[in-house]
Amino acid sequence: MESGRLFFDPTSGCHGGNMLFLGSGDPVFRGSRSIMGIEETSSKRSRPFFSSPDELFDEEYYDEQLPEKKRRLTPEQVHLLERSFEAENKLEPERKTQLAKKLGLQPRQVAVWFQNRRARWKTKQLERDYDLLKSTYDSLLANYDSIVKDNEKLKSEVVSLTEKLQAKEQGGATIPAQKSETVPEDMNDIVGSLQFSVKVEDRLSTGSGGSAVVDEEGPVQLVDSGDSYFQTDQYPAGCVGPVDGMQSEEDDGSDDGRSYFSDVFAAAEQQQQEEGEALGWWVWS
DNA sequence: TTGTGTTTTATTGCCTCC
DNA sequence: GGAGGCAATAAAACACAA
Numbered sequence: 001m002e003s004g005r006l007f008f009d010p011t012s013g014c015h016g017g018n019m020l021f022l023g024s025g026d027p028v029f030r031g032s033r034s035i036m037g038i039e040e041t042s043s044k045r046s047r048p049f050f051s052s053p054d055e056l057f058d059e060e061y062y063d064e065q066l067p068e069k070k071r072r073l074t075p076e077q078v079h080l081l082e083r084s085f086e087a088e089n090k091l092e093p094e095r096k097t098q099l100a101k102k103l104g105l106q107p108r109q110v111a112v113w114f115q116n117r118r119a120r121w122k123t124k125q126l127e128r129d130y131d132l133l134k135s136t137y138d139s140l141l142a143n144y145d146s147i148v149k150d151n152e153k154l155k156s157e158v159v160s161l162t163e164k165l166q167a168k169e170q171g172g173a174t175i176p177a178q179k180s181e182t183v184p185e186d187m188n189d190i191v192g193s194l195q196f197s198v199k200v201e202d203r204l205s206t207g208s209g210g211s212a213v214v215d216e217e218g219p220v221q222l223v224d225s226g227d228s229y230f231q232t233d234q235y236p237a238g239c240v241g242p243v244d245g246m247q248s249e250e251d252d253g254s255d256d257g258r259s260y261f262s263d264v265f266a267a268a269e270q271q272q273q274e275e276g277e278a279l280g281w282w283v284w285s
Numbered sequence: 286t287t288g289t290g291t292t293t294t295a296t297t298g299c300c301t302c303c
Numbered sequence: 304g305g306a307g308g309c310a311a312t313a314a315a316a317c318a319c320a321a
Contacts, residue, residue: 070294070315083307090308112295115308120293 073113077103081110085117 073081084099091099091114100107 070291072316093306109294111307113293116294118310 073103074107075103081113081117085114089114089121090120 080103081099084095088095091111096107096110096114099105100110103110
């Protein structure tokens with residue numbers, strides 16, 4: 001059986017990969033696909049896996065009696081492969097052949113390198129996505145806590161003022177009618193607070209029409225100023241913003257740079273909003 | 286030096302696509 | 304059905320602390 005991938009460490013008795021060996025030492029592959037395509041291995045049986053062109057004639061590596069050992073690619077080989085990967089992380093057959101020739105490697109080795117490189121890139125990408133999700137979550141949680149606190153504060157203010165109002169109305173006989181229509185001393189604070197609350201709701205709700213806090217026709221006119229309560233600079237850079245184009249030292253542009261979770265972030269944002277509405281955590285009426 | 290953890294290279298089996 | 308991709312995994316090579 002054609003192998004070219006056989007390596008055996010006499011010191012440990014270990015064979016590379018998951019090969020099964022017959023008594024003769026010939027590897028038998030369990031899969032239907034041979035490890036290295038015939039066209040990729042022909043006449044390469046005794047060659048080590050990793051050879052720079054210079055090493056091709058190094059007896060140390062080509063002694064037929066020596067067992068083949070797994071060897072690392074040279075920095076130059078890795079550099080060229082990295083550059084190629086940056087250009088395009090998928091490998092067409094023609095490019096594979098060209099690279100292999102250029103590097104003095106088996107085409108299969110080039111393919112394997114790309115395969116592993118894509119796996120490494122994906123792992124890094126997942127790590128980045130996790131960090132991004134976590135920072136998004138932390139930021140939203142902080143905002144949520146802040147809003148809950150404000151909500152509680154406003155509720156207690158309303159209770160307090162309602163009590164004051166009731167007390168005044170009960171003793172209203174002594175108060176001139178003209179006077180009763182004036183705004184209570186601390187009403188401006190209430191207005192300010194209510195405006196704040198409405199802004200929050202306008203920003204978060206999905207079209208309740210600025211409902212909620214106070215009847216539009218009530219004594220206090222609450223107008224959405226158009227300001228967003230959630231300033232974008234409240235989020236970490238790139239946190240809620242577009243994920244596209246996010247790159248790092250590992251993200252070499254070989255892919256489109258998109259996060260695997262770009263739509264997940266959008267969905268999470270939407271879900272959070274819906275959950276907020278369902279729970280009514282920003283509506284205190 | 287040696288034990289241990291990490292990285293890199295390679296294999297296998299399964300899946301999808303044409 | 305073959306080719307190629309990917310996940311899981313093995314094992315060599317490497318890094319590094321004790």
